[in-house]
Amino acid sequence: SNLRILLIAGGPPGEHEVSLSSARGVLAAMPHPTELAVIAKDGLWLLGEDAREALVAGVAEHGTHRFPPDIPWQHYDVAFPLLHGPVGEDGVIQGFLELLGLPYVGAGVTSSALCMDKDLCKRVLHQAGIPVVPWVTFYKGEPTPEPPFKPPYFVKPANTGSSVGISKVRADQDAHKALAQAFAWDHKVLVEQGIEGVRELEVALLGNIHARSSVVGEITYQAEFYDYETKYTPGRAQLHLPASISPEIAERIQATAIEAYRILGVRGMARVDFFLSGQGELYLNEFNTIPGFTPTSMYPKLWQASGLAYPELLDQLVQLALRA
């Protein structure tokens, strides 16, 4: 093809290594000529051969180019910000690409910011009648009274991914350590009701506003919850594609995800995470507008299980960017 792609990976600490791991997979499978730029943990950029070396190393602590980096932007047809978490998944880099007039893969500024902020996202979904897990929100420095629901709780930063900064607080534990851990990553923190006997079901969506859905997948694991180590250590989690659930629940998950995608104004893609409680209640947990593309990641596997191979998936994302 004659489409030239600029892949941007790395980003701040938190999901930096996850992003570089995602980028290795995407670079190997992208059916268009692709160049790489890496944002180091210090916020400076690496270009050309330095970026490739960072990818091999799996981490870039320090960059060399101050923002905005000296990249011939007009040379590219589509940018692919394959960055997870703040700066890359929350609308910040999307705004810069808008200013450049460079089409990019994935959701726009507002939608990215909304999906990244778990508190605001849940408020919008709740207003639309989509079931979400009960929660309360605290900003740094505010009093943190007992929430109006029973433990266990999940304490999470409003704007992270990969379970970074998330802890489970059981009835016999106090929440101070969990709150401190979450506030280390964000000025806003959610305390959520822990769903007991939870089944974790995920679905992959593709499209601009009007999405189509993959089959539903399920994740099982031996850990206390689906934490960072369980997500990225091969063999720790089992992915079931498709999930062993009734066709009714599968269809409800797909329809709810597609409806929420439209409400949140998502373009490109999203991986939508659901919880099914031991009592059979279904909740939409969260939206990921730049899901992982690592070897253990669910998004490309869900599409593969739905008949869409990895290189074709990447091509469709590029085509959706050009039509956004």
Ligand code: ATP
């Ligand atoms: P991702 O890597 O999918 O972006 P994330 O960091 O955005 O994850 P969540 O998906 O909200 O975080 O939560 C991470 C994990 O923590 C869940 O997959 C689940 O195992 C557990 N968890 C979070 N909230 C709850 C809850 N309310 N009840 C039960 N388990 C929960």
Ligand code: MG
């Ligand atoms: Mg997430």
Ligand code: MG
């Ligand atoms: Mg995420």
Ligand code: MG
């Ligand atoms: Mg999740």
